[in-house]
Amino acid sequence: MSQKSSGRLYCKGVVLGYKRSLRNQYPNQTRIKIQGVEDRVSTNFYIGKRVAYVYRAKKPIKSIGGKKTKVRVIWGKIIAPHGNRGVVRAKFRNNLPPSSFGKRVRVMLYPSNV
Amino acid sequence: MVFKRFVEIGRVVLVTYGEHRGKLGVIVDVVDQNRVLVDGPQTGLPRQTINFKSLTLTPFKVKIQHGSRTGVVMKALEEKKIMEQWKNTLWYKKLCSRENRRKLGDFDRFKVMIAKKRKAAMVNGQVKKLKSLHTMK
Amino acid sequence: MVSKSRDVRRKLKEQAAKKQAQSTGMSDKVTKAKRKWYPADDKPRKRTSRRKVQKPSKLRASITPGTVLILLSGRFRGKRVIFLKQLASGLLLITGPFALNGVPLRRVNQRYVIATTTKIDIQSVEIPSVDDSWFKKNKKKPKSDEMTDTGKSKLPESFLNAQKSLDSQLVPLVKQVPFLKSYLCSRFSLSYGQFPHEMRF
Numbered sequence: 121m122s123q124k125s126s127g128r129l130y131c132k133g134v135v136l137g138y139k140r141s142l143r144n145q146y147p148n149q150t151r152i153k154i155q156g157v158e159d160r161v162s163t164n165f166y167i168g169k170r171v172a173y174v175y176r177a178k179k180p181i182k183s184i185g186g187k188k189t190k191v192r193v194i195w196g197k198i199i200a201p202h203g204n205r206g207v208v209r210a211k212f213r214n215n216l217p218p219s220s221f222g223k224r225v226r227v228m229l230y231p232s233n234v
Numbered sequence: 235m236v237f238k239r240f241v242e243i244g245r246v247v248l249v250t251y252g253e254h255r256g257k258l259g260v261i262v263d264v265v266d267q268n269r270v271l272v273d274g275p276q277t278g279l280p281r282q283t284i285n286f287k288s289l290t291l292t293p294f295k296v297k298i299q300h301g302s303r304t305g306v307v308m309k310a311l312e313e314k315k316i317m318e319q320w321k322n323t324l325w326y327k328k329l330c331s332r333e334n335r336r337k338l339g340d341f342d343r344f345k346v347m348i349a350k351k352r353k354a355a356m357v358n359g360q361v362k363k364l365k366s367l368h369t370m371k
Numbered sequence: 372m373v374s375k376s377r378d379v380r381r382k383l384k385e386q387a388a389k390k391q392a393q394s395t396g397m398s399d400k401v402t403k404a405k406r407k408w409y410p411a412d413d414k415p416r417k418r419t420s421r422r423k424v425q426k427p428s429k430l431r432a433s434i435t436p437g438t439v440l441i442l443l444s445g446r447f448r449g450k451r452v453i454f455l456k457q458l459a460s461g462l463l464l465i466t467g468p469f470a471l472n473g474v475p476l477r478r479v480n481q482r483y484v485i486a487t488t489t490k491i492d493i494q495s496v497e498i499p500s501v502d503d504s505w506f507k508k509n510k511k512k513p514k515s516d517e518m519t520d521t522g523k524s525k526l527p528e529s530f531l532n533a534q535k536s537l538d539s540q541l542v543p544l545v546k547q548v549p550f551l552k553s554y555l556c557s558r559f560s561l562s563y564g565q566f567p568h569e570m571r572f
Contacts, residue, residue, distance in 0.1 A: 127560020129448055131567060156566030165568035230443045231482035234433065234572055340441065340451075340572045341489040344554045 130226040131155060131166070135173070137221050139202070139209055147215045152198070154227055157206035164201075170228045171196045171210050173220055198227065239291040246294040246316055247272060251287070254279050256329065258292070258320060260307050263300050271301075275308040276317055294319060427461035433486035437493040440465060441485040441559045441572070447474050449558035453491060453541060460503045470538040471545065471555050476530070478506055487572045491548070496540045499533035 132155045139149035152171065157163055173194040180188040196212030210225075239245070245261045249272075259274030265283050272289070273281040281304055296310045311317070320326055338346065434440070438454045440463070452465045452474050463481060467474030476499070545551050561567065 127449060127558065127562070129443060129560060131561070156564075157568060162568045228443070229485065229567060232443060232485050233431075234485045336569065337571055339488040340559065341439070341487060341551070341554055344557065345550050348550065348553070 130172070130228045133171070133208075133225040133227045135216060135220045135223055135225050136207065138216075149199070149209050149211055150196075150216050150220075151202050152208050152210050152225055152227070154206065154208060157208070159206050160201050160204045163206055163208050165233075166198050166208055166227060167200065168231060168233070169198050170230060171198055171212070172226045172228065173212065173216055173223070174226060175220070175223070239293060241270065241286070241291065242295070243300045244296045244298045244310070246292045246296060246311075246320075247289045248292055249274075249279060249284065249288055250290050258316070259284075260296055260298065260311065262298065262302055262307060273304055273307050275304050276311050292320070292325075427457055427459055428481065430457050430463075431481060431486060433488075434463070434481065434484075435490065437491040439487045439489040439491070439555070440479075441487060442474075442479060442483065443485060444483045445479075447477075449560055450474050451487070451555050451557070451559060452477075452479075453493070453555075454486075455493070455496075455498050455537075458501075458503050462503070464498075464501060466534070466537055466541070467555065468538045468541040468545070469534050470542055471552060475534055476501060476537065478503070485572050489551075489554075491541075491544055491551075493541070493544065496537070496544070499537060501533065505530075 133152045134155075136151040136153050138145040138147045139151060140146060154163075154166060157166065173196070175192055175194075176190050177192055178190070180190050181192065183189045183191070194212050194214055194216060196210045196216075198208050198210045200209045201207070202209045241261060241264065243261055243263065247259050247261060247270075249255055249257050249259060254274075257274050257277040257279040259272040259277070259279040261270045262273050262281070263271040265271060268287075269283045269285050270289070271281070272279065272284045294314075294316050296307075296314055296316065298307055298310050302310075335346075434454055436454060436456055439451050440454050442448055442450050442452060442465075450467070450472055452467055452472070455464045455466060455476075458464055458478065460478075461481075462478040463484065464476065465474070465479050466476050469475045545555060
């Protein structure tokens with residue numbers, strides 16, 4: 121069992137859209153659906169966890185590793201539950217672009233409270 | 235017969251949804267097309283009406299009259315030793331093992347994974363042998 | 372309520388001030404009433420700094436010496452390591468052991484770690500006297516050695532010896548528990564159908 125690289129250490133989530141009422145939206149908070157979380161009680165585990173929206177762009181930029189990659193991240197964190205069905209609200213350092221709706225988001229397991 | 239388990243007075247049921255998940259009860263009366271009055275004194279299921287959607291019928295049946303009180307139901311269950319029969323079923327054992335799997339810690343999960351791999355290796359090894367024998371024939 | 376006149380109130384104040392001066396035995400200079408000498412510049416009031424007294428962050432109840440931890444981030448993410456002790460800075464001192472999974476003596480923040488319920492009894496293990504200054508990076512690089520420098524700095528002997536001695540104590544303990552060695556050698560990851568809020572570690 122030789123594992124050279126790490127496996128998935130994050131939960132899969134999907135960006136549903138901005139926090140909104142019927143006719144107004146508030147882009148500084150996004151709604152996120154985490155896979156496997158179906159009720160409000162379960163969301164307690166994820167509150168405070170860091171979230172990463174990973175996307176690709178045309179121009180390579182310098183990353184933390186020093187190498188230039190086309191992969192970019194917008195970091196954020198889960199701040200509160202949203203409704204009773206396990207949806208969660210997140211705030212990102214920069215607001216997520218609308219092109220992220222329906223796209224994958226990574227809910228990390230840290231800061232851990234286990 | 236296509237159906238073997240019927241909704242009838244005395245049918246033992248398993249509650250599969252809600253607060254009383256996993257408890258056994260007996261159908262004491264039928265309310266309408268969707269609901270029954272259920273009582274499960276042995277497992278702590280209080281006497282109440284439940285929708286069929288939250289129930290599964292078991293192969294066990296008990297002889298009671300419709301509307302029987304909890305005490306009577308308890309006696310009937312004890313006579314037929316329903317709990318013993320239930321605990322001997324594969325169904326119950328599967329439910330138990332599912333519960334146990336949920337409670338496993340990280341190390342236990344690792345050991346289960348190794349056990350599964352070893353079992354699969356043994357089974358696949360035997361299958362390969364049998365296949366090769368078959369092809370040789 | 373009878374409203375007191377200004378004179379009455381002033382008298383009461385003076386009486387109270389006198390009483391306080393008498394009870395504490397303070398000299399006239401300190402009492403607010405009359406001062407003969409004032410400093411030229413405003414002296415800032417010295418406040419006791421809270422930051423000077425820094426306690427290490429409270430260790431979670433689930434983390435005790437000998438607990439197997441799962442690292443969540445960094446170079447060794449996913450690796451299962453053994454917790455040794457909490458350092459003065461609040462960071463956790465951990466090791467793989469290095470001989471098993473390549474994680475050396477290392478500091479890690481509590482928040483980037485999942486504590487499993489698996490524990491090893493390390494009471495008999497002598498943890499090398501390591502503290503935070505051990506891990507401080509040497510920022511000054513000698514420029515003259517650029518030609519001979521391979522780029523990788525060699526660890527001082529004390530590091531390697533400490534690691535070796537620790538490993539020699541820990542590995543036998545690990546081998547006593549069936550499957551624990553391969554458990555520590557493997558990496559943690561989430562697979563399909565596994566949701567951490569439902570899982571027990």
